[in-house]
Amino acid sequence: MGVFYGIGVGSGDPELLTLKACKTLRLLDVLITPVTAEEKESLAYNIVRDLLNHNVEVLFRRFPMSEDPAIWQESAAAVAEEIRILIGNGKNVGFVTLGDPMFYSTYVYLLQELKRRGIDAQTIPGISSVTAACSKTGVSLAEKNERIAIVPAVYAHTDIQPILDAFDTVVFMKVKGDCSSLIERLERAGMKETAVFVSRLGLDNEQIVYDLDEIRGCNVNYLSLIIARKKR
Amino acid sequence: MGVFYGIGVGSGDPELLTLKACKTLRLLDVLITPVTAEEKESLAYNIVRDLLNHNVEVLFRRFPMSEDPAIWQESAAAVAEEIRILIGNGKNVGFVTLGDPMFYSTYVYLLQELKRRGIDAQTIPGISSVTAACSKTGVSLAEKNERIAIVPAVYAHTDIQPILDAFDTVVFMKVKGDCSSLIERLERAGMKETAVFVSRLGLDNEQIVYDLDEIRGCNVNYLSLIIARKKR
Numbered sequence: 001m002g003v004f005y006g007i008g009v010g011s012g013d014p015e016l017l018t019l020k021a022c023k024t025l026r027l028l029d030v031l032i033t034p035v036t037a038e039e040k041e042s043l044a045y046n047i048v049r050d051l052l053n054h055n056v057e058v059l060f061r062r063f064p065m066s067e068d069p070a071i072w073q074e075s076a077a078a079v080a081e082e083i084r085i086l087i088g089n090g091k092n093v094g095f096v097t098l099g100d101p102m103f104y105s106t107y108v109y110l111l112q113e114l115k116r117r118g119i120d121a122q123t124i125p126g127i128s129s130v131t132a133a134c135s136k137t138g139v140s141l142a143e144k145n146e147r148i149a150i151v152p153a154v155y156a157h158t159d160i161q162p163i164l165d166a167f168d169t170v171v172f173m174k175v176k177g178d179c180s181s182l183i184e185r186l187e188r189a190g191m192k193e194t195a196v197f198v199s200r201l202g203l204d205n206e207q208i209v210y211d212l213d214e215i216r217g218c219n220v221n222y223l224s225l226i227i228a229r230k231k232r
Numbered sequence: 233m234g235v236f237y238g239i240g241v242g243s244g245d246p247e248l249l250t251l252k253a254c255k256t257l258r259l260l261d262v263l264i265t266p267v268t269a270e271e272k273e274s275l276a277y278n279i280v281r282d283l284l285n286h287n288v289e290v291l292f293r294r295f296p297m298s299e300d301p302a303i304w305q306e307s308a309a310a311v312a313e314e315i316r317i318l319i320g321n322g323k324n325v326g327f328v329t330l331g332d333p334m335f336y337s338t339y340v341y342l343l344q345e346l347k348r349r350g351i352d353a354q355t356i357p358g359i360s361s362v363t364a365a366c367s368k369t370g371v372s373l374a375e376k377n378e379r380i381a382i383v384p385a386v387y388a389h390t391d392i393q394p395i396l397d398a399f400d401t402v403v404f405m406k407v408k409g410d411c412s413s414l415i416e417r418l419e420r421a422g423m424k425e426t427a428v429f430v431s432r433l434g435l436d437n438e439q440i441v442y443d444l445d446e447i448r449g450c451n452v453n454y455l456s457l458i459i460a461r462k463k464r
Binding site: 023104105108111123124135146148150 | 247249255301333336341343357368373375376381382386395398406
């Protein structure tokens with residue numbers, strides 16, 4: 001029997017890979033890397049390609065971007081079935097994910113489908129975009145007894161005032177398109193001045209914006225987040 | 233002028249260091265490592281000791297455990313002053329922190345004191361205990377549009393019901409001593425069954441407990457956390 005590894009490759013900068021991730025990549029016979037239907041290349045694969053053995057087989061597998069979990073489950077089930085056969089044939093199989101595998105990642109669907117088939121996974125954590133953004137900008141996520149909320153930006157359209165009230169740091173994930181209304185909410189909550197917008201960190205077209213007025217009305221990339229803090 | 237680096241060394245397992253952290257450690261002339269008054273050894277130093285140059289100077293500096301920020305600030309100011317002189321003498325200086333430097337770390341006080349002295353820092357993120365615990369246990373922190381709250385366990389003694397209601401995943405940090413009352417709250421909120429307790433991950437005396445009843449009434453170590461999830 002081979003072994004299955006889920007490998008977090010960090011938020012973009014290849015140097016943010018862990019030693020464990022590098023070591024594991026070299027054990028692989030087969031690497032599975034996710035691609036969306038929309039993008040032809042795999043960001044996760046681009047990060048690890050130079051670290052693989054020359055004889056590793058690379059399989060690009062589609063995980064379409066969709067709000068429907070059934071679609072993700074279907075993709076995950078097909079890949080899990082493929083992994084089952086490969087490790088049955090004694091192959092070590094890896095699956096790479098951008099950032100951390102347990103943090104807003106498709107990987108979790110794959111994990112569930114593997115579990116259903118009685119397959120153990122060894123998961124290797126990665127530096128998430130949030131962690132990397134904090135180090136890059138010098139913004140601390142939390143100190144002492146502070147509280148952190150991490151929410152997809154879509155919640156900015158609901159009543160998030162209780163969350164803004166109750167937490168010291170609020171991270172908005174999956175910021176995309178025009179985020180003017182989110183910026184207005186942060187302004188009203190007195191959290192705009194200390195907020196920072198970070199997009200595609202460690203990737204091409206990286207963007208760090210400290211004055212959120214600069215991105216009002218812009219169509220921002222989907223690999224973006226905003227970290228907002230109460231004034232200390 | 234030398235350069236100052238703040239280096240996250242991961243949650244305990246030395247293999248969770250990033251390539252960037254390893255590369256940076258080899259650039260150092262001086263390594264500053266924090267110790268508490270209570271513990272004689274530095275956990276962060278133990279992780280990196282084998283990766284340092286032979287001629288590196290290692291300075292153990294005290295950051296006493298205290299609830300009083302003034303005490304931390306005082307320690308940070310003294311270390312910042314030391315760094316100012318060292319980099320003025322052309323030395324590359326590193327400061328290591330367990331986990332991630334921006335996530336509940338003393339490092340932030342140091343960063344503030346350095347800023348006050350006009351000193352730039354290059355901060356290198358690390359795998360936090362939360363991220364590592366999720367990979368180890370197979371518990372995902374968030375999927376799709378879920379919301380995450382991260383709160384120090386001391387809040388379990390206040391009205392945390394609104395937080396338990398509003399979030400899909402709630403991580404309790406700095407769990408220590410007897411956490412029976414927190415367990416009872418999770419039970420009432422229907423989140424006990426899916427919760428996991430993780431202590432000293434990657435360090436000696438590592439402990440992972442899926443049935444929280446097992447730790448009721450125990451005096452748990454301070455490097456512990458509980459990840460609680462709503463049933464999906």
